[in-house]
Amino acid sequence: MTVSKKRIAVLISGRGSNMQSLVEAARHPDYPAEIVLVVSSRPAAPGIAWAKEQGIPALALDHKLYSDRAHFESQLQGILTTSRVDLVCLAGFMRLMTPEFVEAWRDRMLNIHPALLPAFKGLDTHARALEAGVKFAGCTVHLVRPEMDEGPILGQAVVPVLPGDTETTLAARVLAAEHRLYPKILELFAAGLISIKGNKTTSVSDVNGLWAEFSPQV
Numbered sequence: 001m002t003v004s005k006k007r008i009a010v011l012i013s014g015r016g017s018n019m020q021s022l023v024e025a026a027r028h029p030d031y032p033a034e035i036v037l038v039v040s041s042r043p044a045a046p047g048i049a050w051a052k053e054q055g056i057p058a059l060a061l062d063h064k065l066y067s068d069r070a071h072f073e074s075q076l077q078g079i080l081t082t083s084r085v086d087l088v089c090l091a092g093f094m095r096l097m098t099p100e101f102v103e104a105w106r107d108r109m110l111n112i113h114p115a116l117l118p119a120f121k122g123l124d125t126h127a128r129a130l131e132a133g134v135k136f137a138g139c140t141v142h143l144v145r146p147e148m149d150e151g152p153i154l155g156q157a158v159v160p161v162l163p164g165d166t167e168t169t170l171a172a173r174v175l176a177a178e179h180r181l182y183p184k185i186l187e188l189f190a191a192g193l194i195s196i197k198g199n200k201t202t203s204v205s206d207v208n209g210l211w212a213e214f215s216p217q218v
Contacts, residue, residue, distance in 0.1 A: 016047025025183030
């Protein structure tokens with residue numbers, strides 16, 4: 001019996017490297033999700049051109065052309081509905097959503113953040129991690145809630161902070177972990193293998209242990 005795949009929209013604002021990792025993973029015939037739409041908040045986002053080259057419907061909604069967030073989101077919602085989207089994946093989408101939009105997609109919208117939440121919410125995560133002197137950094141995939149970088153954590157990947165690290169070197173190490181973690185979490189979530197209870201989640205797979213990225217240099 002053929003199991004229907006979850007229809008995924010990926011929202012980006014730039015080159016969309018995490019979007020690309022999701023697309024590549026979804027090419028596998030057994031993957032439980034398919035990327036059916038890519039939407040950018042910036043017309044010049046390189047990720048739009050890449051998605052189109054892959055044959056994926058992709059478009060830009062220039063946020064500057066809309067009177068407010070609600071107007072922007074009403075257009076976005078219409079597109080998501082028309083495309084029969086089941087789940088939304090934020091991948092470097094540099095827009096804060098209104099509480100109304102977030103609640104409309106409650107437990108159906110995922111985000112990846114380049115830090116080990118709840119630490120270092122917001123921007124400049126790598127600079128702040130280095131300034132704090134942490135020994136490990138990483139990334140988090142979580143369900144979206146109205147508050148910034150809040151929501152049940154679906155999985156995390158850990159990378160070491162090495163002597164002499166800069167924002168650039170740490171960011172590159174974390175990004176490599178993101179590209180492995182996000183597709184795995186989406187796979188588990190789309191397959192119904194992650195359950196949500198309150199603000200906590202459980203999975204049949206030891207995601208955190210499986211996707212820890214410990215460097216040989218440690």
